[in-house]
Amino acid sequence: MKIALIAHDEKKPEIVRLATAYKVILQAQTLFATGHTGKLIANATDLKIHRFNSGPLGGDQEVGALIAQNQMDLIIFLRDPLTAQPHEPDVNALIRLADVYQIPLATNVGTAEVLLRGLAAGFIDFRNLVNGDLTKHDAY
Numbered sequence: 001m002k003i004a005l006i007a008h009d010e011k012k013p014e015i016v017r018l019a020t021a022y023k024v025i026l027q028a029q030t031l032f033a034t035g036h037t038g039k040l041i042a043n044a045t046d047l048k049i050h051r052f053n054s055g056p057l058g059g060d061q062e063v064g065a066l067i068a069q070n071q072m073d074l075i076i077f078l079r080d081p082l083t084a085q086p087h088e089p090d091v092n093a094l095i096r097l098a099d100v101y102q103i104p105l106a107t108n109v110g111t112a113e114v115l116l117r118g119l120a121a122g123f124i125d126f127r128n129l130v131n132g133d134l135t136k137h138d139a140y
């Protein structure tokens with residue numbers, strides 16, 4: 001699975017803790033991150049992460065581009081809901097594209113944990129939804 005990890009500045013300690021706690025699951029995936037987030041996680045965990053530009057310099061849009069190319073499977077984006085972001089349009093555009101393509105996206109650590117545990121258990125099967133094949137989901 002291709003996973004993007006992104007966190008606004010106030011949430012960076014949280015995403016580092018999350019990545020550390022779920023390192024075993026994450027290290028089996030192909031990881032991407034915006035610039036500063038990726039650097040902090042890589043330093044703390046030794047996880048191999050492809051780093052894009054920093055969010056305000058286009059990193060969010062780079063993640064969005066991968067979504068549009070069907071190259072992104074899951075996104076953890078710990079947003080700071082209490083601080084205005086200069087690149088708010090980019091943030092909104094990324095979240096919008098995730099909805100357009102039905103990509104699982106967590107914006108807080110509670111949802112992120114559910115997604116990562118679901119991923120480990122093999123429950124993240126959204127590509128069947130994207131392709132209109134609901135057979136697996138009919139079982140639930």
Ligand SMILES: O=C(CO)COP(=O)(O)O
Nearest residue numbers: 034035036037054055056
């Ligand atoms: O601003 C961000 C997401 O909108 C995150 O970017 P950085 O990881 O480079 O700080």
